[in-house]
Amino acid sequence: MHRRHCAAAAVTLVCALAVLTAPVQAVAAPVPEPTPAAPATPFPGGKRSLEEVRLEIDTLYRQAGAATDAYNLAEEQSKKQSGEISKLGKAIADGRARIAELKSRAGAQAREQYRNGGLPPGAQLVLSGDPRLFLDGVNQVRQGQQAAKGLLTELTRTQEDLETYTEDASLNWARLEANRVKQAKAKKNIDARIAAAKKLESQLATEERARLLRMERDAASTAQSAWLSSGALTDINREASAAGKQAVAFATAQIGKPYVWGAEGPGSYDCSGLTSQAWAAAKSPIPRTSQEQWRQLPHVPIRDMRPGDLIIYHSDASHVGMYVGDGSIVHAPRPGRNVTLTGAGTMEILGVVRPDR
Template sequence: MSAASRPKEWVRRALVCGTLLAAAALGLPAQNARAMPADPYPSGPTLVVLLERLQDLYLRAEEATETYDQAESELSENRGKADRLDRQLAEERTALADARALAGQLAREQYKEGGVSPYLSLLLSGDPQDAFTQSHMLDRAAGSQAELVAQLENGEKRIAALSRAQQHALDGSLQLADRQRDAKEEIEKQLATVEQILAGLTGTQLADLQRLEEQGIDRAQEAFLRSGQLGSLSLAPSKVGNSALSFAYAQIGKPYIWGAEGPKAYDCSGLTSQAWLHAGTPIPRTSQEQWKQLPHIPLNLLRPGDLVIYFPGATHVAIYIGNGLVIQAPRPGSVVKISPIAANPILGAVRPDSDEPSMRHYVSPTAPDTAKDRASQGGSTGS
């Protein structure tokens, strides 16, 4: 059974890493947290409900983030297309103007030279060879004029088609800008609700929430490793994959900011796309497109550098580093870090360098303990 299809209780307990860091980022140290009247979140089963609520809010925010990122990517592509069409239109208009000028010149010359028929010119000419030469020139002029007429017609058609394509690109850009604006509003709405919930928790509630989160991630990781889905923990990356990994390691500690793709901050797919771009292998910007376009691989063949895709909608992604761990940009309020592979419900995995062989000699980098989630410390990670 895949992680994505496990019972809801597992999903509920496997809250994404960063909830407490989000509280810290919002300026909510435990000793200063304001208690809500009647304390609606005491320790006990209702904490699970709170975790589920926070997970849902973060998931909605990340779905909107990926929509925002996709719109940004398509908007950039559309703007580039519109610029290219502008240049093509300018070139076509210049060529059309030149063709019209040449057609006018040929028409004037043919009029001046064509007042007498070639046959009559032959009869009147004292030099028959000159008459034949003149006739040949007139025929060539007529042929050139026909070609120019066709060129003018084709040029006008190309300009009309380019104008329509340019307008289509501009209309598409407006629609994408609207979609991006709506996604931005959705992100801000969901994160504002998270802030409101966290602002109403006491220090004790935050600590309980953190413990429940860590316990859920530990159990999820243990269950995933016991399932045997992961296969060997010691596979090596390709040389290109190793370059992507080196980039990802260098970003550890940088903040998560939705829509960011470096160099100072990242969202989840911003990190993975930039890692592979810096390795010389451009991949799609968003986790959904990475899942859609890149070659899928079974989890038991995972090697460092592969991308692990999460949630049924493919709305989160991390880069696998081996030993059952990933580097990810988790959620707002958190930072790029090393996490257990099963910290989120796994959808599957993709390999950007599927044609590249694994390295024969590979030594996995050692990251500081401060780069890891607490839930990834100890034997349950398989490290």
């Protein structure tokens, strides 16, 4: 039984080392599976309008954004799991060393008894004809009995701990292996949708690409105007906290840097990479992904919004921007775009969260 557990511990340690030297992979949180992208219709071909192409490109990038959020969460959790495996590996090694030490001590006691003629200390005292030796040795016998009992108890506890560490490490290893598959699937999903969007854009003539960009800006402007007209910003004049000012300063300093999915600086960012790094710079760490930011951070009403707060977008919480005041956010939009300042109402708002409440 013990040899089987030790063998399992050794296998687990080898597996752990393999994981920790391999590229970090991780578990992806459950997110709605994006619907397969529709086959791209050659454009221009008269079958679809430029507006329809724009909407399809926007959908593809949103789907890529949702997959990116899942990938990022997987990476974050993978780092944590890898750290746990490292700790368990050390605990297993320490436990085996401790067991070896305890067995060595037990062996020393056995050898001492053998040198005394194979008689236990109690029997030797009874056979002794010297009362003083008997009385002097009583305490030694008791101490020896207690030490032997303590040795056996510690050995048993250490063996049990070793078995627990082995089981935990094996479980974490199995999870990491399963997560490698999940994250690979998320990456494939991201790459496929970005490639499909780029293919659609590549089929447009130069003039049509310029028109497409104007249409994107017009759609954003229309959405922002409608949001402002709704009275969403009425009486919003709150000042940022000290940490919020630091976060805003960091985020706005990144304007112009490219969006790269999975990136968290310093040369490029994705949407939640920007917001998480901004708040890390303000000494207030927050979750890595927009979905976890929405799930874990305190929610605040839009009317109570202040600079530094994060606005979460879309029903699946797949995008995030930092509110900087005057109805604007700084965010990393999507592949092919740079970190920029835009209207807070240009996308569907899910809600607002506050990192430093």
